[in-house]
Every structure is written in C-alpha cells, then in structure tokens.
Amino acid sequence: MEHSNNETTLWPSAGMAMTWRLRWSTALLAATLALPGVAVAQREGVDVGGNSGFARLVPADDIEASAVKQYSEILMQAASKKALGGPDHPQVIRLRRIAQRLIPFTNEWNPRAKTWKWEVNLIGSKQINAFCMPGGKIVFYTGILEQLQLTDDEVAQIMGHEIAHALREHARARMGKSAATSMGAGVLSQLLGLGDVGRTVANYGVQLLNMTFSRSDESEADLVGLELAARAGYDPRAGITLWQKMAASSQGAPPQWLSTHPAGNTRIADIERNLPRVLPIYERARKD
Ligand SMILES: [Zn+2]
Numbered sequence: 001m002e003h004s005n006n007e008t009t010l011w012p013s014a015g016m017a018m019t020w021r022l023r024w025s026t027a028l029l030a031a032t033l034a035l036p037g038v039a040v041a042q043r044e045g046v047d048v049g050g051n052s053g054f055a056r057l058v059p060a061d062d063i064e065a066s067a068v069k070q071y072s073e074i075l076m077q078a079a080s081k082k083a084l085g086g087p088d089h090p091q092v093i094r095l096r097r098i099a100q101r102l103i104p105f106t107n108e109w110n111p112r113a114k115t116w117k118w119e120v121n122l123i124g125s126k127q128i129n130a131f132c133m134p135g136g137k138i139v140f141y142t143g144i145l146e147q148l149q150l151t152d153d154e155v156a157q158i159m160g161h162e163i164a165h166a167l168r169e170h171a172r173a174r175m176g177k178s179a180a181t182s183m184g185a186g187v188l189s190q191l192l193g194l195g196d197v198g199r200t201v202a203n204y205g206v207q208l209l210n211m212t213f214s215r216s217d218e219s220e221a222d223l224v225g226l227e228l229a230a231r232a233g234y235d236p237r238a239g240i241t242l243w244q245k246m247a248a249s250s251q252g253a254p255p256q257w258l259s260t261h262p263a264g265n266t267r268i269a270d271i272e273r274n275l276p277r278v279l280p281i282y283e284r285a286r287k288d
Contacts, residue, residue: 045230046223046277048168051110055169057176060112063169064135067208071119071137074209078123085122085142092122095140098156101232102163103136109167109224128249129257132162133208134171144257148245153229153238158257160225160234168224170217171208218261223274230278233287239271 078084085092099120106113116136127141128148138159144150150158165171213221222239230236250258261267 044277045227045281046274048220048223051169052173052176054176055173057179058172060134060169060172063172063175063208064116067133067135067137070208071133071139074123074139075121078121083124085124089122091140091142091145092120094152095122095138095155095159096120098152098159098232098234099138101234102156102160102228105228105231106136106163106167109164109228110169113167128246130158130162131209132159132166134166134169136163136166138162148242148249150242150245151238153235154242154245156229156232156234157225157236157239157242160228160232161221161261162225163228164221164224165213165217168217168220170213170221171211174211174213174217219270222267222271226271226274227278227281230282231285233282233285236271236275236278236282240268243268243271 075084087093099118103113103118113136118136118138120138120140123139123141125141126143126147128144130138130140130144132138140155140159144158145155148154226236226239229238246258246261
C-alpha cells in the first residue's frame with residue numbers, strides 16, 4: 001500500500017508518550033484479548049499464529065463498510081479520468097482470473113471472507129502499486145503490471161500478499177491498538193463496553209488506502225500470501241523474482257509499493273526459508 005506521512009494525525013494521542021501504566025495495561029489487554037493460535041503442529045503451510053486480539057476492539061462491519069465507501073470513491077475518481085479498466089480489458093480479465101483461483105483458499109484464514117463481496121479492478125496509472133482493502137476490495141495499477149513485466153505467478157504473490165493483509169485484519173488490529181493506546185488504562189475497566197470503543201474508532205474516519213503496516217504485519221502478509229498462491233497453483237519461487245524485480249525498479253523512482261514494503265535480502269531470505277513449507281502444496285495444486 002501507499003506510504004502515508006499523516007498516520008499520526010489519525011490518532012490524536014498516537015504521539016503521546018506512553019507511561020509505564022499505559023504500556024502495561026495495553027500489554028495486559030493484548031493478553032486478555034489474545035486468541036488461541038491455530039493448531040500449528042499438524043497444519044501444513046506457513047506458521048504465523050492467530051490474528052491480533054486488538055482487532056476485536058473494532059467491529060469488522062464498521063471497517064468493511066468504510067472500505068466499501070472508500071473503494072467506490074477511488075473507482076469513481078478513476079472512471080472520471082477514464083482510467084478505470086473495463087471488464088473486457090485483457091489485464092482486468094487476467095487479474096480477475098488470478099483472484100478467482102486465490103479466493104477459495106481465503107476462508108481458512110478468516111471465516112468472514114466467505115461473505116465478502118470480492119472486487120478486482122485495474123486503474124491506469126504509472127504507480128507501481130496494488131492493494132486489497134478490508135472486505136476484499138482489490139486494485140492493481142497498470143504501472144505495477146507493465147513496468148515490472150509481472151508473470152501470473154508474480155501477480156499472484158502480490159495479490160496474495162495484499163489479500164493476506166485483509167484476511168489477517170491488519171487494518172482493524174492497528175485501529176484497535178490505537179484505540180487501546182489512546183484510551184489507556186480506562187479500557188481495561190470498560191472491557192464489557194467494547195462496542196463503545198468501536199464507535200469511537202469509527203468516528204476517526206481512517207483512510208484505509210494510506211495505511212502503513214508494521215514489519216511483522218508485512219512479514220505475515222508475505223508468508224500467508226505465499227501459501228495462498230501455492231494452494232492456488234502459483235509457483236512460490238515467484239516471490240523471490242518479484243522482489244528482485246522490485247529492487248531493480250527502485251533504481252529510478254522508488255515504487256510506491258516499495259515504500260511500505262522494503263525489499264532487501266531479509267525479505268527474500270524469509271521467503272526462501274519458508275519455501276519448503278509451501279513447495280509441496282504448490283506441487284500438488286491444480287494448475288489450469
Ligand atoms: Zn504489505
């Protein structure tokens with residue numbers, strides 16, 4: 001997703017120094033809300049643990065409704081500039097075909113995904129960027145497809161990564177964490193009134209498009225995306241060539257996607273280390 005410099009303005013108290021008490025209460029809250037992790041021992045694939053408990057502080061319906069609104073605004077804006085790819089555009093057909101192969105494997109990561117009204121759109125722009133908002137609202141920019149000359153396997157890695165942010169509810173968790181931090185110790189005594197916290201959060205009007213995630217969220221999205229793509233029959237080794245292309249393209253103007261997704265050897269090394277977990281899945285997957 002696009003890098004944002006105004007993230008601190010979304011949360012009035014985000015810049016406030018946390019006292020030990022606030023920090024302690026936030027940690028305790030995290031422990032209280034922690035979901036039991038999925039049974040990783042028997043599970044084939046990557047291991048990223050359970051979703052963040054902070055997500056539960058914000059109603060998913062609110063976040064998804066907000067995403068629907070922001071997504072339609074982005075599409076309307078593109079359409080007004082005649083930059084929205086129509087259903088017959090070859091790249092739109094291609095993106096939707098790739099999404100259709102990934103989507104059946106999303107339910108395992110988040111049961112809400114079954115009810116999502118998935119959308120995949122293409123916007124004509126030089127931006128090297130792509131995103132998936134909460135609720136399954138995907139956009140690819142022509143820049144990322146054309147300038148990086150992405151193969152289907154590589155598109156599937158990016159799409160899988162962006163879908164993973166939505167499935168793991170990284171936006172929702174970040175908002176929940178901000179709410180917990182800004183409300184501090186008071187939240188602990190209000191655990192039974194979580195709906196009120198959610199309503200307060202909804203009032204902030206968070207820009208989902210300009211959201212920046214933590215390194216650990218990024219790493220999670222890489223791994224979950226890798227597995228989704230492998231299950232859908234896309235070669236996980238494309239995760240490596242993708243980052244190499246991304247790094248090469250950053251010699252000129254750094255791609256927007258790269259500003260929130262720093263490349264480098266750590267990322268490639270993480271993907272390489274996880275290949276043995278997903279290659280057998282890929283080898284068994286149907287490829288058509
Ligand atoms: Zn990401």
